[in-house]
Amino acid sequence: EIRRIADNTKAEADQLVAGILSTAIQRVAVDYVSESTVSVVSLPDDEMKGRIIGREGRNIRAFEQASGIDLIIDDTPEAVVLSGFDPVRREIARLALEKLITDGRIHPGRIEQVIEKITKEMDSNLIKIGEKACMETNIHNISPNIVKLIGRLKYRTSYGQNILRHSMEAAWICGILATELNLDQELARRCGFLHDLGKAIDHEYDGSHASLGANVARKNGESKIVVNAIEAHHEEVEYQSVYAVLTQVADAVSGARPGARREMLETYMKRLTKMEEIANSIEGVNKSFAIQAGRELRIIVDPVSVDDKHTAFIASDIAEKIEAEMQYPGQIKVLVIRETRQTAIAK
Structure with a gap:
């Protein structure tokens, strides 16, 4: 009962x-944007590429130095690519380059002036974005420093999901x-x-x-x-x-939830399978399970052949193998479990 x-x-x-x-x-x-470390800027024509590069490359060097973002000019028609891991810097570089293209005056002095102006505008814009997000979620009395960081999250993504x-x-x-x-x-x-x-x-x-x-x-x-x-x-x-x-x-x-994050199912499954294969290759491991969307690897070891002290070495070895053999975003937690069960039957 x-x-x-x-x-x-x-x-x-x-x-x-x-x-x-x-x-x-x-x-x-909620809507989401695509994860990317590059931004594409459209050009009115391919002649603009030469003006962006400048004589002996002085314009492109000045732009990259002032913005901290790589400017890639290749055979792609009427487009250039901005590459960098800092999403806010990349957005500043994109806005500055678009302004320079529209204005038509492209030289080192003008490039530094425009990027400096856009940077100041971006600081103000980040605060507005943060304040708007706080209002929409009905959260009050947050430090101005945190509000600005919240604004930065608009330009940060993870697995294609916009962090803000x-x-x-x-x-x-x-x-x-x-x-x-x-x-x-x-x-x-x-x-x-x-x-x-x-x-x-x-x-x-x-x-x-x-x-x-x-x-x-x-x-x-x-x-x-x-x-x-x-x-x-x-x-x-x-x-x-x-x-x-x-x-x-x-x-x-x-x-x-489905649709929140962008990752090909095949790639995702291969990553989880690889994690489990690495764990299973270690002597003494009975079973392994990749859980929490690949953020954690849970391992069950044989309690007879593996003692408590050895579990720490197994966890460390598996973590090192994952770091050496795999590419993955963020961190992966390796949890080793050693469980003993004793059974007696009363007749």
Whole structure:
């Protein structure tokens, strides 16, 4: 009877959770942009390429030096390519080049002047973007430093998913889940909204985006609950509140739903299969499972041939092999589990 009640309770809980998550997803509709490290600028004609290059390449050198972005000019008709990993710099370079092309005056002095002006305009624009996002998600009393970083997220993508839109979606999902669970909706939205803050600066500093974002939030007066939710959303530290759990759930729901992120299914499956093959090639490994969209590799080892001390070496060896043999975005967590079970039968 107790087992029947437990099974019924579990089934009802699963249905309730599924209902809450489906409601959260249905109430959120967000567009996404494509992930890219290049921007294409159209030209009125191919003669403009020569003017952009300048005599002995002086214009293109001045542009690359002032913008910090590579300007690629090839045989592509009526187009040039801007390449760089800093999305904000690349956007500044794109706007500056379009202005130079429209203006027609292209020389080193003018190039530096235009890029400097666009850079100042971009700083102001980032603040406006951040303020608008805060208003749309109904989040208030955020430090101006954080608002500007939020604006930078508009030009940052992950797997093709725009990080600013993803952060806003995570905020709404957190808020809906908090309402269903009778928690503080505003605090939950704040945690979801700021969880990927570190991605605005992770190309400039060492460390994971979760730890970078948590440090920024801590320095700018965010509460301990918000800081922990940011730092724990990829399980790098322990959860200290239910809001950290909601933040991780919202992040996973937003990133995992169909159409949110762009990655060819074949490439995705090959990456997960390769991760499991690397793990299974290690002596003592019984099973391995790539989970959380390839962010975590969970490994079950043979408890007879592998002792507790050896599990640490297995985790390290697998992580090193993945780093050496695979290309992947972000980080992959390698978790090794050694479980022993003892059975006795009473007759």
